[in-house]
Amino acid sequence: MTTERIETPLRVDPSTTSGEREALEQWLDFHRATLARKCEGLDDAQLRTLSAPPSELSLLGLVRHMAEVENGWFRNVLAGEKAGWIYSTEEDRDRDFHLTDEDTYEEAHATWQAAIAHARTVAATRGLDDLGEGEHHSGKSYNLRWIYLHMIEEYARHNGHADLVRERIDGATGD
Template sequence: MTTPERTVPSTTADERSMLEEWLDFHRETLAGKCAGLTEEQLGEASVAPSELSLLGLTRHMAEVERHWFRRILIGEDPGGIYDSEEDPDGDFHHGETDTWAEAHDTWQAEIARAREIAAGLTLDDLSTGPHRAGKTFNLRWIYVHMIEEYARHNGHADLIRERIDGATGA
């Protein structure tokens, strides 16, 4: 497996730079887990009965980026990308016509929008969007949560990739 280069987080950066570098590291890790695979491999479910696939994880992370940075942090209501009331897990339920190119482009667009939003805020700025539990979050908390979300799903991606073609690590 040829792994795309990842940003190596600094060991001495200030708090904000470190959080952003670790988030980018994990974003790039997921992209690396998907690199070099065919459409069929990217859509292949991990292990029955799970529907979890690398394509589904990528679509899910596009939804997660949108949810935390747009809906929660700044109160936009952009609607779901893949999720709906009829299928709240639509990000994981892809069909034969769903493609890696579309999922990747959508995910990258959500990452770009998240960076744009965060650039105008401080780590202590509070969210303005509605959360189902009525909580408010600062940007620092959202960064840490996003790092955790990617790290957990990158573990899933590592296992899925190993099952597909034996590639491990990175």
């Protein structure tokens, strides 16, 4: 079963002349679409391929992780929803990377896309300087601008990992 059945979001290059908020949103969407492209056309077995054992990093794990990150920053910190973890548990905080036979890309992709849609919804009603309504484990307050910048950094770092994993799977390279 390949991921071809799952529609990959169109990746659009960010504008070189947009304002701050539009630029932040465009770069975040660019990186979201980049991760989806790295998974495109692979089957569940390939998506489970580990980067370099003993590391447990895989494309499927990265998608699950980014669903967790979207959920944490936008639902919990920005909106104050106290939604909790999607995959991780108190006993296994890296559960997003610890795959079982039941874990599928179809489920992870749908969960990730739902988290992204919810993130867009909660961010749409806030200004860049608006502080999150929820609590972060650090005790610090974060505004939407910081969250956007952090999310871009998080995706960019993990897209670098995804590049290496994808190349290991089938030799595909590129951004």
